[in-house]
Amino acid sequence: MSLEISCSQFFDGDSLRGSHRLVIAESGIIESITPFAGTADVPLISPGFVDVQMNGFRDVNVSDASKEELQVLDNYLLSAGTTTWLGTIVTAPLERLTHSIQFLHSVVASREVAGFAGVHIEGPFLGNAPGAHNTKHIVAFDMKWISGLPQSIRMMTVAPEQDDAGTAIRALCDLGITVALGHSRPTKQQFEDAVDAGARMVTHLFNGMSGIHHRDPGLALWSLTNPKVAVGLIADLVHVQTDAVALAFQAAGTRVCLVSDSVAWMRPENSGGRIEIKDGAPRLPDGTLAGSSTPLGVCVQNAVQQCGVSLDRALASATSMPADTVGLTGVGRIRVGQPSDILALSEDLSVLKAWRRLPS
Numbered sequence: 001m002s003l004e005i006s007c008s009q010f011f012d013g014d015s016l017r018g019s020h021r022l023v024i025a026e027s028g029i030i031e032s033i034t035p036f037a038g039t040a041d042v043p044l045i046s047p048g049f050v051d052v053q054m055n056g057f058r059d060v061n062v063s064d065a066s067k068e069e070l071q072v073l074d075n076y077l078l079s080a081g082t083t084t085w086l087g088t089i090v091t092a093p094l095e096r097l098t099h100s101i102q103f104l105h106s107v108v109a110s111r112e113v114a115g116f117a118g119v120h121i122e123g124p125f126l127g128n129a130p131g132a133h134n135t136k137h138i139v140a141f142d143m144k145w146i147s148g149l150p151q152s153i154r155m156m157t158v159a160p161e162q163d164d165a166g167t168a169i170r171a172l173c174d175l176g177i178t179v180a181l182g183h184s185r186p187t188k189q190q191f192e193d194a195v196d197a198g199a200r201m202v203t204h205l206f207n208g209m210s211g212i213h214h215r216d217p218g219l220a221l222w223s224l225t226n227p228k229v230a231v232g233l234i235a236d237l238v239h240v241q242t243d244a245v246a247l248a249f250q251a252a253g254t255r256v257c258l259v260s261d262s263v264a265w266m267r268p269e270n271s272g273g274r275i276e277i278k279d280g281a282p283r284l285p286d287g288t289l290a291g292s293s294t295p296l297g298v299c300v301q302n303a304v305q306q307c308g309v310s311l312d313r314a315l316a317s318a319t320s321m322p323a324d325t326v327g328l329t330g331v332g333r334i335r336v337g338q339p340s341d342i343l344a345l346s347e348d349l350s351v352l353k354a355w356r357r358l359p360s
Contacts, residue, residue, distance in 0.1 A: 006036045007045040013320035013333030016312040024340045028357020047319040048083025048341040049296045055088045056264035062087035074115045081297035081351040083341040084331045091123030091133040108152040118154030126183040127159025131208040132290040141168040154326040157203040159184035160194035173198035185210040201230040224251040232259045236294035238281040245307040258317045263291030301349045
């Protein structure tokens with residue numbers, strides 16, 4: 001049985017339009033999208049949100065989760081509007097990372113966890129702004145290890161000030177992996193060399209990097225002014241203050257890629273004080289930010305309601321922009337003939353319902 005749903009506003013991933021009706025086949029494929037006149041079922045329809053930096057949520061941590069826990073995580077995220085996500089794993093010994101990657105690759109390949117589209121490795125080849133990453137496990141590039149990465153790796157965050165960064169970035173690009181720059185305080189030449197080698201994003205703009213100063217510029221400033229580079233942005237309004245969120249959108253425009261950087265803040269082992277929610281975000285005992293507890297959909301709300309970002313731009317930064325950045329197709333846009341990864345949103349952009357009907 002097909003589903004028909006109408007909306008007062010329709011965002012297809014590229015443009016915001018007026019009232020439309022969508023017809024979705026029983027298979028989950030979108031059959032038609034047509035203008036609609038009348039009383040709409042919902043205020044707004046958008047593509048499902050695409051989160052390319054998500055370490056976990058509530059009590060599930062990506063790096064050591066079972067397949068069953070990853071399904072629980074997927075359900076959590078779907079209820080909050082994230083229909084597609086990259087599971088992010090962070091700096092650890094290479095042997096432990098290898099074990100996590102092998103298991104996560106098997107889950108991605110099985111397609112049994114519908115929203116899990118790949119892996120983002122954040123570290124261990126980082127630089128001079130480690131943040132919450134364990135500095136004992138930050139190491140030099142290991143080209144043999146990089147050459148063995150499986151196809152499920154969609155993104156990797158590295159530091160351009162590392163020796164042989166250009167060689168490593170080119171090798172990662174040759175594997176089809178989107179390279180992001182982060183946890184770094186490079187020189188401008190190191191930044192430009194990394195972009196020339198193929199780096200196309202920075203990880204969580206303003207956080208874990210050198211910043212913006214009119215006499216002492218850094219990675220944040222150079223990424224905002226380089227049209228080749230997308231900028232990941234955590235709009236929980238803790239990692240980045242409202243005026244800085246507005247600045248990022250004004251400077252980078254369509255290059256902003258909203259991310260949650262959410263973590264498993266409710267895990268039992270964190271209840272002893274290793275990570276606790278303080279001043280609106282998970283933190284280490286010394287106060288260092290350790291990710292967020294904010295789903296991507298709330299970041300969209302914050303951008304529009306608190307930071308003055310236009311609705312179409314905010315929605316694109318959480319749908320088509322991240323999908324394009326990591327080369328995902330069939331998500332991030334609403335098109336006839338595609339699977340119906342769509343959201344019904346209220347006037348205040350709360351998630352009313354999410355549909356994710358991927359074909360078998």
